[in-house]
Amino acid sequence: MAQQKVEIDIEDAGGYQILRPSGDLDVYTVGSLRDALATLIEDKTPKVVVDLDGVPFMDSSGLGALMGGVRRMREAGGDLAIACTREQHLKLFTITGFGEGVSIAPTVDEAAKGFRD
Numbered sequence: 001m002a003q004q005k006v007e008i009d010i011e012d013a014g015g016y017q018i019l020r021p022s023g024d025l026d027v028y029t030v031g032s033l034r035d036a037l038a039t040l041i042e043d044k045t046p047k048v049v050v051d052l053d054g055v056p057f058m059d060s061s062g063l064g065a066l067m068g069g070v071r072r073m074r075e076a077g078g079d080l081a082i083a084c085t086r087e088q089h090l091k092l093f094t095i096t097g098f099g100e101g102v103s104i105a106p107t108v109d110e111a112a113k114g115f116r117d
Contacts, residue, residue, distance in 0.1 A: 006021050009022070010036065010040070013108070019037070021050070022055070023056075033066075034065050037068075045078065046076075047073075047081075047112070048078070049108050050066065052083065056086075058092065063093075063098065066082065081103035081104070084106070103115060
């Protein structure tokens with residue numbers, strides 16, 4: 001089966017990038033998110049906010065890609081934060097403990113304020 005894609009938009013917010021996936025993040029589409037994060041790391045983008053409001057469904061593959069993105073961003077000297085208002089995603093972050101070490105906020109601006117220096 002060919003890899004399916006989720007649409008990814010990237011916006012420069014002056015000091016950080018905003019990555020906006022649109023569509024489900026699951027085992028079939030998560031490769032697009034991983035690729036976009038890898039490209040930002042290769043381009044030496046130090047800080048990224050992933051805005052999940054365009055993602056109606058996310059499974060453990062999507063969560064794993066975000067966790068890996070945080071680790072790789074921090075290893076590269078940057079950080080990754082999450083903007084999200086979708087209750088099902090927020091519950092997943094709480095249940096897994098993902099939100100304990102990552103800035104998660106309802107808006108992109110608020111999430112960016114939580115970047116580690």
